[in-house]
Amino acid sequence: MKTGGFTGSKSSDRTHGVQKMQIQTQRLVLRPIGMQDLETTYAYSADKDNTKYMAFLPNESIDETKEFLERCESEWHKTAPCFYEFAVVADGNHIGGIGVYLFGSKSTAELGWILDKNYHGKGYATEAAGAVIGFAESKLSIRHFVAHCDWENRASQNVMSKLGFFCIGCASGRKNRGSSEERKEMTFELYV
Numbered sequence: 001m002k003t004g005g006f007t008g009s010k011s012s013d014r015t016h017g018v019q020k021m022q023i024q025t026q027r028l029v030l031r032p033i034g035m036q037d038l039e040t041t042y043a044y045s046a047d048k049d050n051t052k053y054m055a056f057l058p059n060e061s062i063d064e065t066k067e068f069l070e071r072c073e074s075e076w077h078k079t080a081p082c083f084y085e086f087a088v089v090a091d092g093n094h095i096g097g098i099g100v101y102l103f104g105s106k107s108t109a110e111l112g113w114i115l116d117k118n119y120h121g122k123g124y125a126t127e128a129a130g131a132v133i134g135f136a137e138s139k140l141s142i143r144h145f146v147a148h149c150d151w152e153n154r155a156s157q158n159v160m161s162k163l164g165f166f167c168i169g170c171a172s173g174r175k176n177r178g179s180s181e182e183r184k185e186m187t188f189e190l191y192v
């Protein structure tokens with residue numbers, strides 16, 4: 001698993017650390033997502049096709065995206081964030097988002113990812129997620145990761161299996177935001 005190189009800090013000078021915080025992988029830069037990413041985040045978060053398997057998307061207005069980014073920025077500035085949402089950047093372009101959300105115990109975290117559809121199928125999600133897992137393990141001492149997805153979301157399932165996640169269940173009762181249909185949801189986990 002590629003864990004990437006980290007620069008920046010979440011433990012010394014907070015603001016300075018957040019501004020400089022970034023993870024470098026072979027092809028990507030992962031950095032705190034924020035308001036400078038509004039247009040690009042809205043483009044992939046409001047796209048109905050891109051979000052058809054997502055429980056909390058599509059965004060219905062740019063204001064909703066703005067609110068999300070404001071929450072992300074404010075979380076990045078906390079001393080002990082409950083979640084870390086990264087912008088995925090390739091060749092200087094913001095192409096997606098990947099987040100790690102800590103559970104109350106702080107030893108388990110949930111991962112979530114989305115890329116702009118123009119950048120699917122290039123291995124970027126696997127590369128980004130591997131690096132975020134490395135960050136969460138080494139900087140946050142997370143040893144247990146979980147992830148959920150719609151049972152027909154093959155792309156997401158493949159990312160998880162490439163990262164070493166195992167499926168631990170599939171249950172009905174999921175609702176994706178873009179549809180009223182009841183769906184099945186798969187749960188995956190990974191111990192590092």
Ligand SMILES: CC(C)(COP(=O)(O)OP(=O)(O)OC[C@H]1O[C@@H](n2cnc3c(N)ncnc32)[C@H](O)[C@@H]1OP(=O)(O)O)[C@@H](O)C(=O)NCCC(=O)NCCS
Nearest residue numbers: 050113114115120121122123124125126149154155156158
């Ligand atoms: C899920 C998502 C992030 C995957 O991103 P990606 O960068 O295209 O994924 P990768 O290129 O790293 O692909 C990983 C594996 O899945 C396979 N894969 C990618 N898209 C696929 C698809 N639509 N169907 C089947 N397999 C797919 C790839 O071929 C690759 O396997 P391989 O290396 O053996 O070829 C992307 O499809 C996406 O943003 N989807 C919309 C949002 C979404 O559904 N997010 C997840 C919510 S749970």
